[in-house]
Amino acid sequence: AQSVTQLDSQVPVFEEAPVELRCNYSSSVSVYLFWYVQYPNQGLQLLLKYLSGSTLVKGINGFEAEFNKSQTSFHLRKPSVHISDTAEYFCAVSLWTTGNQFYFGTGTSLTVIP
């Protein structure tokens, strides 16, 4: 069975400070990993994805994430956040064995404090 765990439901951080949003997954097969951002009353927008190759992945808006296979983690980081980064962030996995289904984490609400 597959599962995705986002350990922090809410993360407050001051503007221009660094932030890390944590994501761990469990799967018996190899996975592809994604981070999405959702601004209020909008759909989900892809931030970045890991398919293969370099374990450090860079995405839009200055975000990056590192795939750690031994720890089954895919944590999202940004060195300096802006007010505009306030949003809900979802980690998701897709399996090698099927192209149809995504498994989402429970989400982390990031609030950037001026």
Added chain:
Amino acid sequence: DTEVTQTPKHLVMGMTNKKSLKCEQHMGHRAMYWYKQKAKKPPELMFVYSYEKLSINESVPSRFSPECPNSSLLNLHLHALQPEDSALYLCASRNIDRGGTDTQYFGPGTRLTVL
């Protein structure tokens, strides 16, 4: 172009009404999805269409009826809904010819309120 469009943006309906949500993509994706999302929660998968055929139905009540008339369009027909069905309904599409590697592209959603 990675756009998925959804109409209407907002919908208010009574419990006896019949309405439809519409989703459209022109990326040539052959998988399309309906999700239901409550506030501060992840999207919950409702239906998946692969090559215009229903491949996944996550035990959704029959008052929700999906339809995929062609490879670009996905509809969700609503009838006799309950107030607890009020939520953001998201459509997504994906290029499943690339296996599990491709991204799901989401539309902006329809905010549904059932009175």
